[in-house]
Amino acid sequence: MAICYLDNNATTRLAPQVLEAMSPWFLEHFGNASSLHSEGQLAALAVAQARARVGRLIGARSSEQVIFTSGGTESDNAGIRAAVERFPTRRRVVTTAVEHEAVLAPLAALERSGYEVVRLAPDREGRFPLDRFEAVVDERCCLLALMWANNETGAVHDVAAAAALCAARGVPLHVDAVQAAGKLPLDVGALPIDTLALSAHKLHGPKGVGALYVRDSSGFAPLLLGGGQELERRAGTENVPGIVGFGRAAELAQQWLEAEGPAGLASLRDRLESEIVARVPGSRVHASQSRRTCNTSSLGFEGVSGEALVMLLSEYGICASAGSACASSRHAPSHVLLAMGFEPSDASASLRLSLSRDTTAEDVSRAVSTVVEAVTALRALA
Numbered sequence: 607m608a609i610c611y612l613d614n615n616a617t618t619r620l621a622p623q624v625l626e627a628m629s630p631w632f633l634e635h636f637g638n639a640s641s642l643h644s645e646g647q648l649a650a651l652a653v654a655q656a657r658a659r660v661g662r663l664i665g666a667r668s669s670e671q672v673i674f675t676s677g678g679t680e681s682d683n684a685g686i687r688a689a690v691e692r693f694p695t696r697r698r699v700v701t702t703a704v705e706h707e708a709v710l711a712p713l714a715a716l717e718r719s720g721y722e723v724v725r726l727a728p729d730r731e732g733r734f735p736l737d738r739f740e741a742v743v744d745e746r747c748c749l750l751a752l753m754w755a756n757n758e759t760g761a762v763h764d765v766a767a768a769a770a771l772c773a774a775r776g777v778p779l780h781v782d783a784v785q786a787a788g789k790l791p792l793d794v795g796a797l798p799i800d801t802l803a804l805s806a807h808k809l810h811g812p813k814g815v816g817a818l819y820v821r822d823s824s825g826f827a828p829l830l831l832g833g834g835q836e837l838e839r840r841a842g843t844e845n846v847p848g849i850v851g852f853g854r855a856a857e858l859a860q861q862w863l864e865a866e867g868p869a870g871l872a873s874l875r876d877r878l879e880s881e882i883v884a885r886v887p888g889s890r891v892h893a894s895q896s897r898r899t900c901n902t903s904s905l906g907f908e909g910v911s912g913e914a915l916v917m918l919l920s921e922y923g924i925c926a927s928a929g930s931a932c933a934s935s936r937h938a939p940s941h942v943l944l945a946m947g948f949e950p951s952d953a954s955a956s957l958r959l960s961l962s963r964d965t966t967a968e969d970v971s972r973a974v975s976t977v978v979e980a981v982t983a984l985r986a987l988a
């Protein structure tokens with residue numbers, strides 16, 4: 607049975623062109639990018655080219671503002687650490703209740719060490735009116751950590767407004783753009799964002815590589831110590847094949863954005879949603895009134911366990927998720943839907959279908975009929 611893969615917010619398929627770009631860097635050119643010999647210099651050049659490509663995707667004014675890391679999680683941890691170290695006497699951090707664990711967990715650790723952590727709730731549509739930030743972002747804060755796009759609902763947050771507020775009040779802003787990059791045009795250079803996290807495997811690049819954009823590296827406190835790599839900002843031998851792959855993936859993502867790829871994908875996503883909602887009584891689309899990424903659909907089905915639905919869909923060859931991939935092993939209702947004001951029973955009755963530029967109209971038709979069948983079967987059992 608052919609797999610219909612609709613879990614692209616968990617990870618995406620590596621683009622064949624990315625694999626092709628990575629392949630010489632394993633067996634032919636395996637030099638350490640810090641070595642002075644020709645193979646080392648070749649690797650350093652390849653890393654520099656990838657840095658420029660990733661920088662272009664997000665609109666960085668200089669490629670040196672991009673630091674390669676091991677992924678989105680490290681980048682979030684590093685961005686948070688840098689802000690906290692910059693203002694050691696400020697003891698308040700503001701974030702939202704819908705962030706990814708890669709942000710929530712390091713902030714919970716700060717809270718245990720005595721920081722005040724303010725977690726703002728969104729409205730029922732996953733939106734954050736600016737006054738929620740205005741009320742708590744002030745000179746006591748060493749950080750506002752805000753995701754650009756939510757991994758479960760696709761809700762896109764008003765980063766420009768938050769950045770203007772932070773700049774006006776002298777508070778560093780860290781943005782988790784892991785689910786936004788490659789889906790929305792980003793222009794970090796135009797906004798006063800201090801640090802921003804990216805991950806390659808969410809945009810058809812390899813797993814285990816990411817990047818942290820750092821607007822101004824003066825006084826930047828690295829998370830990893832132990833070597834002078836990445837201009838003294840992230841120690842450890844560079845993952846050259848992974849970085850090259852990320853660079854190529856960023857280039858492909860940019861071409862897709864410029865070719866109006868998101869509009870086509872959003873119309874596939876809209877068809878998926880409208881057909882499911884029309885055919886399944888007691889179903890709804892979460893954050894449908896919010897601006898959303900083009901690929902993400904979070905659906906609720908009254909009285910149906912999201913986990914049971916994911917497992918049944920998997921038997922029919924459809925890969926989906928009940929919430930975020932990281933949370934799915936935990937059997938807890940979605941913290942994102944809870945924060946949006948849904949009851950635990952409703953927050954557990956959700957399904958995330960996340961598309962990608964590989965998704966076809968046939969995938970959507972198959973997903974619609976299979977979801978309709980699976981929800982009906984589960985309700986009959988109950």
Ligand code: PLP
Nearest residue numbers: 677678679706708757784785805
């Ligand atoms: N931030 C968000 C919003 C994510 O969706 C993810 C991955 O699911 C991460 C951070 C972590 O990225 P990585 O898997 O590269 O560590």
